[in-house]
Amino acid sequence: MRFVIPAILAMLVLAGCSNRSGEGGSSPAPPQPHRKSGSVAPEDVSVEIIDEAGFADVLKRHRGKVVLIDYWATYCAPCLKLFPHTVELHRKLAHEGLVVISISLDYPEDEPDVRKRLAEQGAAFENFISRYGTGTRSADVFDLPSGVPYFQLYDRDGKLSKTFAAPIDPDEIDKAVEKFLALSRNG
Amino acid sequence: MARKWTYTTSLAMVALLIASGCHAADLKIGDAAPDWSGIPGTDGKKHSLSDYKDAKVIVMVFTCNHCPTAVAYQDRLKEFQKDYGKKGVQLIAVNVNNLPADKLDKMKERAEKEKFNFPYIYDSSQKMGRDYGAKTTPHLFVLCKERKVAYIGAMDDNGKADKVKEHYLRDAVDALLAGKKPEKTETRPTGCSVKYEKK
Numbered sequence: 001m002r003f004v005i006p007a008i009l010a011m012l013v014l015a016g017c018s019n020r021s022g023e024g025g026s027s028p029a030p031p032q033p034h035r036k037s038g039s040v041a042p043e044d045v046s047v048e049i050i051d052e053a054g055f056a057d058v059l060k061r062h063r064g065k066v067v068l069i070d071y072w073a074t075y076c077a078p079c080l081k082l083f084p085h086t087v088e089l090h091r092k093l094a095h096e097g098l099v100v101i102s103i104s105l106d107y108p109e110d111e112p113d114v115r116k117r118l119a120e121q122g123a124a125f126e127n128f129i130s131r132y133g134t135g136t137r138s139a140d141v142f143d144l145p146s147g148v149p150y151f152q153l154y155d156r157d158g159k160l161s162k163t164f165a166a167p168i169d170p171d172e173i174d175k176a177v178e179k180f181l182a183l184s185r186n187g
Numbered sequence: 188m189a190r191k192w193t194y195t196t197s198l199a200m201v202a203l204l205i206a207s208g209c210h211a212a213d214l215k216i217g218d219a220a221p222d223w224s225g226i227p228g229t230d231g232k233k234h235s236l237s238d239y240k241d242a243k244v245i246v247m248v249f250t251c252n253h254c255p256t257a258v259a260y261q262d263r264l265k266e267f268q269k270d271y272g273k274k275g276v277q278l279i280a281v282n283v284n285n286l287p288a289d290k291l292d293k294m295k296e297r298a299e300k301e302k303f304n305f306p307y308i309y310d311s312s313q314k315m316g317r318d319y320g321a322k323t324t325p326h327l328f329v330l331c332k333e334r335k336v337a338y339i340g341a342m343d344d345n346g347k348a349d350k351v352k353e354h355y356l357r358d359a360v361d362a363l364l365a366g367k368k369p370e371k372t373e374t375r376p377t378g379c380s381v382k383y384e385k386k
Contacts, residue, residue, distance in 0.1 A: 134346030139375030
């Protein structure tokens with residue numbers, strides 16, 4: 001079982017790539033925002049500004065589910081490299097009870113650029129931009145001990161149970177997510 | 188059997204703890220500053236902490252070339268050294284990243300182009316970063332006259348200079364120069380993660 005999900009993920013990643021490369025090919029399939037295999041239209045991406053109250057609300061709203069938060073920024077190359085993995089996790093495991101959320105440490109006024117990046121990535125989940133941008137206030141509000149990329153995994157009781165700081169190995173995120181989902185199923 | 192399992196598990200946990208040792212070694216306020224020596228700088232010289240023994244306060248900034256937040260702080264670092272150098276404060280910029288954009292030749296280009304008025308040194312072994320527990324670029328460690336750690340964290344409260352309201356570094360250094368303990372000794376820096384290589 002442990003190896004099944006990464007294998008499926010790997011297949012999905014491969015499938016995603018071939019779809020993307022096929023965009024300019026012979027099949028003129030129109031983009032279907034609700035059935036993403038790559039990018040989505042920018043207007044279909046959900047992006048909101050978040051502060052401490054919003055953050056508490058988000059965690060409360062998803063109580064009972066496993067929540068993975070991807071902290072990133074448009075200026076962060078390693079974040080952009082990790083983002084497709086986050087998108088795949090959502091695509092594969094949302095129905096298993098995994099909630100995926102992204103929080104950008106760009107600034108509220110960077111919203112168009114953030115939205116564009118998220119659209120390119122096909123981020124069909126809740127996305128936020130910190131009201132406080134890149135600064136100590138963001139670090140305090142979201143409990144970030146280091147720079148981005150950074151991931152938090154909350155268990156179904158809303159408790160911060162695991163964090164991932166650079167260097168981040170996506171396989172370790174997979175393993176932890178799978179473990180927490182299994183605990184939810186059995187518990 | 189169960190006992191053996193527990194034993195194996197605890198061994199694995201110990202191994203994990205050792206593997207993530209860079210966190211366990213994090214510096215605390217009041218700790219003696221870890222020593223370093225023979226670190227090459229963009230000026231072609233080797234630098235050691237002892238070279239700066241006359242400085243009243245030393246500000247070590249873990250930074251790099253590639254990180255946009257680090258770049259956003261360049262001018263603020265220069266201004267700080269310009270204002271505080273005459274007061275006996277020495278800022279030292281340290282890079283421990285080994286990305287192509289962060290190698291010594293690129294650092295030299297940056298230091299010359301931006302006319303850095305402080306040493307910009309390169310520890311490719313990353314030991315300095317691990318010793319100090321630098322996690323972010325930029326991440327600051329202020330050392331008092333006795334070379335104990337007096338402040339750890341961000342230079343100020345915002346990556347964008349025009350939005351800054353709190354000047355943590357200047358406040359901490361002002362306090363130290365006045366013979367006082369800084370009011371705020373720790374803040375959480377944001378920016379890019381330090382790119383440590385797995386050992």
